[in-house]
Amino acid sequence: MNVLVDRFGLFASGFWLTLQLCLLAAAGALLIGTLVAVLRISPVPPLRALGTGYVTVFRNIPLTVVLFFTAFGLPALGSSARFLAIPGLDLLFPRLGIDLPYFRFALLGLSLYTGAFVCEALRSGINAVPTGQAEAARALGLTFTQNLRHVILPQARRYAVVPLGSVIVAMIKNSALAGFFGVVGDLSQTAESLVSAEGLPLIPVFVGISIGYLIMTIPLGLALDTVERRR
Amino acid sequence: MTMSVLYDAPGPRTRRITWATSAVATTAILAAGWLLVIEPLRRQGQFTAAKWGPIIDPSDKFFPLLWNRLGQGLSATLEAAVLAMTASALCGTGLALLLVQLKSLARRRYSGMSKPVTLGLRALTWLLTGVTRAMVEVFRGVPSVITIFFVGRGLPEFGVKFDDTLWYLVIGLTIYNSVVIAEILRSGMEGLPPGQREAAASLGLSASQTNRMILFPQAVRIMLPALISQLVVVLKDTSLGFIISYEELLNVAKTATQVLSNPIQMYFLVGLIYLTVNYSLSRLAGYTQRRLARSRRAIPAVDVVPALPGAESRAGTGP
Numbered sequence: 001m002n003v004l005v006d007r008f009g010l011f012a013s014g015f016w017l018t019l020q021l022c023l024l025a026a027a028g029a030l031l032i033g034t035l036v037a038v039l040r041i042s043p044v045p046p047l048r049a050l051g052t053g054y055v056t057v058f059r060n061i062p063l064t065v066v067l068f069f070t071a072f073g074l075p076a077l078g079s080s081a082r083f084l085a086i087p088g089l090d091l092l093f094p095r096l097g098i099d100l101p102y103f104r105f106a107l108l109g110l111s112l113y114t115g116a117f118v119c120e121a122l123r124s125g126i127n128a129v130p131t132g133q134a135e136a137a138r139a140l141g142l143t144f145t146q147n148l149r150h151v152i153l154p155q156a157r158r159y160a161v162v163p164l165g166s167v168i169v170a171m172i173k174n175s176a177l178a179g180f181f182g183v184v185g186d187l188s189q190t191a192e193s194l195v196s197a198e199g200l201p202l203i204p205v206f207v208g209i210s211i212g213y214l215i216m217t218i219p220l221g222l223a224l225d226t227v228e229r230r231r
Numbered sequence: 232m233t234m235s236v237l238y239d240a241p242g243p244r245t246r247r248i249t250w251a252t253s254a255v256a257t258t259a260i261l262a263a264g265w266l267l268v269i270e271p272l273r274r275q276g277q278f279t280a281a282k283w284g285p286i287i288d289p290s291d292k293f294f295p296l297l298w299n300r301l302g303q304g305l306s307a308t309l310e311a312a313v314l315a316m317t318a319s320a321l322c323g324t325g326l327a328l329l330l331v332q333l334k335s336l337a338r339r340r341y342s343g344m345s346k347p348v349t350l351g352l353r354a355l356t357w358l359l360t361g362v363t364r365a366m367v368e369v370f371r372g373v374p375s376v377i378t379i380f381f382v383g384r385g386l387p388e389f390g391v392k393f394d395d396t397l398w399y400l401v402i403g404l405t406i407y408n409s410v411v412i413a414e415i416l417r418s419g420m421e422g423l424p425p426g427q428r429e430a431a432a433s434l435g436l437s438a439s440q441t442n443r444m445i446l447f448p449q450a451v452r453i454m455l456p457a458l459i460s461q462l463v464v465v466l467k468d469t470s471l472g473f474i475i476s477y478e479e480l481l482n483v484a485k486t487a488t489q490v491l492s493n494p495i496q497m498y499f500l501v502g503l504i505y506l507t508v509n510y511s512l513s514r515l516a517g518y519t520q521r522r523l524a525r526s527r528r529a530i531p532a533v534d535v536v537p538a539l540p541g542a543e544s545r546a547g548t549g550p
Contacts (some may be wrong), residue, residue: 043241043249046256060509061502062470064481069502072494077275176374180474188377195384202385210373217372 003204007194014190015212020093021107021186022172022216028111029171033118040123043144051119058116063109063174070109071102071181084108102182110178114171121167125160126152165224172216187212272495282493286500297487304483305504311397311479312466315404319465320458322405323412327450328442330367330417333360335438370410376471379403383475396477400469408465415457419450455523459516463509470505480504 004011039051058066074080080101090097096104129152137151179188191209194200241249272278285293336356341349370378382403383396393399423446431441451458473482484501488494 044252044256045249046253046260050260056510057502057506060513061505062467062481064470064473065498065502065505068481068485068494068498072488073498076494077271077277173372173374176376177471180376188374188380191377191380202381202388206377206381206385209377210369213374213377214369214372218368221372 003194003200004208007200007208010190010194011187011208011212014185014187014209015215017095017183017186018172018175018178018188018212019216020095021103021110021175021178021183022168024093024096024107025110025114025171025175026168028107029114029118029167032111032115033122036115036119037122037126040119041126041148055116055119058113059120063113063177066113067106067109067177067181070105070112074105074108075101080104100182100184102184103178106175106178106181106183109181110171110175114167114174117167117170118164121163122156122160124163125156125158128159129155162224162228165220165227169217169220169224172220173213176213277495282491282496285487285491285493286496293491297491300483300487301480301500301504304478304480307397307477308466308469308472308479308481309508311400311404311469311472311477314397314401315408315469316462316465318401318405319408319412319461322409323416324447326363326367326409326413327416327420328439328447330363330413331420331442331446332439333363335442339438367410367414370406371414373407375404375407375468376474378407379471380474382406396472396475399475400472400477400479403471403475404465404468408461408468412458412461415454415461416447416450419454420446422453423449452523455520456516459520460513463512463516466509466512467505 036051036054039047040055042048042051082101082104084104084107085097096107133151133155134147137147142151175186176188179186179190179192183189187209191205194205195202276282284291285297288294333356337353337360339356341352344352379400380403383399386392386399386402420442427445427449428441431445436444469479470481472479473485476482481501484497488497491497
């Protein structure tokens with residue numbers, strides 16, 4: 001078990017990198033998911049079809065395929081996703097700006113994939129608002145935008161918190177795949193290199209890595225359970 | 232709430248506006264698709280016969296070999312998926328019954344036994360409850376990739392060796408998914424109206440009979456949508472087999488790209504295959520669900536949708 005103590009720095013930096021990836025991917029997924037959700041409830045049929053298509057595709061293919069696309073497909077196209085090295089943000093998250101593109105690829109894949117699920121969580125929130133609310137707003141003569149802005153969305157936000165949280169918890173766990181797609185130094189890649197390259201005993205490494213993920217997933221899960229029970 | 236409540240049935244003017252916006256939007260989408268996707272791909276020479284030939288051209292020399300290998304990969308994927316689904320369903324059921332059973336045992340006072348025996352039995356119950364809860368929380372919170380990786384590496388080290396990596400994948404998937412399924416079933420059983428348990432008790436059924444014969448069947452029916460989406464997750468997660476070099480669909484494709492050097496085309500194809508299989512699975516599940524809902528009034532017809540791996544743990548409380 002003294003592997004845990006000896007290599008504490010390595011585990012800690014792995015945790016920190018995974019946390020960075022998760023924060024950025026959560027932001028990206030929320031952005032994409034909101035956009036797609038707007039598309040999906042819009043009154044214009046082609047936009048709706050676009051949103052539905054996006055969700056169907058990304059919900060039915062494994063994240064692994066998405067990551068293969070970003071990690072091996074994008075380089076074949078000569079892209080290294082430099083556009084993610086947003087000025088200012090790359091000072092806070094140095095991995096965004098470095099030459100090795102795999103962090104950006106993983107971030108892109110994770111955000112695109114999770115975005116579809118965020119869209120569905122938001123939509124389920126909107127669906128949970130009782131029909132009478134929208135009908136009453138229509139009866140008062142509110143327009144589509146006013147209806148959404150003043151009546152539906154404020155209530156939908158409350159219903160969407162728990163499903164959104166579950167999506168984020170799942171995303172944190174999915175981020176473990178990044179380590180197998182060239183991201184160096186996150187929790188899962190740390191596990192792999194400690195076990196494969198250095199041949200350290202498995203159980204302490206597993207315990208250390210698990211603690212790293214559980215620190216993120218369990219408190220979030222408990223918080224969501226509390227929010228849900230209070231309602 | 233249906234989306235149509237948000238706006239009125241369109242009148243002639245709104246219809247005209249919608250038509251115009253639709254036309255503009257379609258043009259914009261197609262133009263963007265052309266400029267941002269098709270054109271760069273074409274400029275990179277991604278539409279050449281050399282890249283697509285092995286996939287779509289039967290006269291290509293790689294065509295028969297490639298499709299043969301992809302077929303093997305797909306059947307390996309399905310094999311792992313079916314095994315893992317069955318095993319997770321069985322273990323998940325067992326674990327759910329154990330969790331609920333331990334909870335009802337914790338309420339028992341063992342009256343009529345001597346004090347030390349009572350205390351011992353209650354301590355044992357608490358201990359078992361603690362251990363199972365901890366196991367559930369840990370394996371639910373750790374990514375299934377990590378579980379599969381450590382099963383693939385760890386079992387051989389502890390002397391459990393298989394000739395086929397299939398079994399490591401199945402065990403890894405089962406550990407993760409049976410815990411999730413157990414949680415779904417448990418929350419289903421605990422979410423039932425208390426009258427069910429009380430009625431069973433007043434009929435003289437024991438706690439375990441109540442759990443097995445009264446609560447469990449109802450929980451399965453209520454939780455069917457969540458359970459089926461979890462099975463779709465299992466199918467998606469078999470693609471993690473590449474980590475322990477199990478020769479499933481994705482791994483086959485990956486190997487093929489090393490020879491054919493057409494990653495974009497190959498992963499496009501693999502994505503399409505997964506999309507078809509998963510989409511038909513969820514459609515089938517939705518159909519089954521609606522059929523069941525029609526025959527038994529009890530189940531609301533909920534859309535069965537593929538879920539995000541790991542996002543279902545809280546799907547529990549609201550059917």
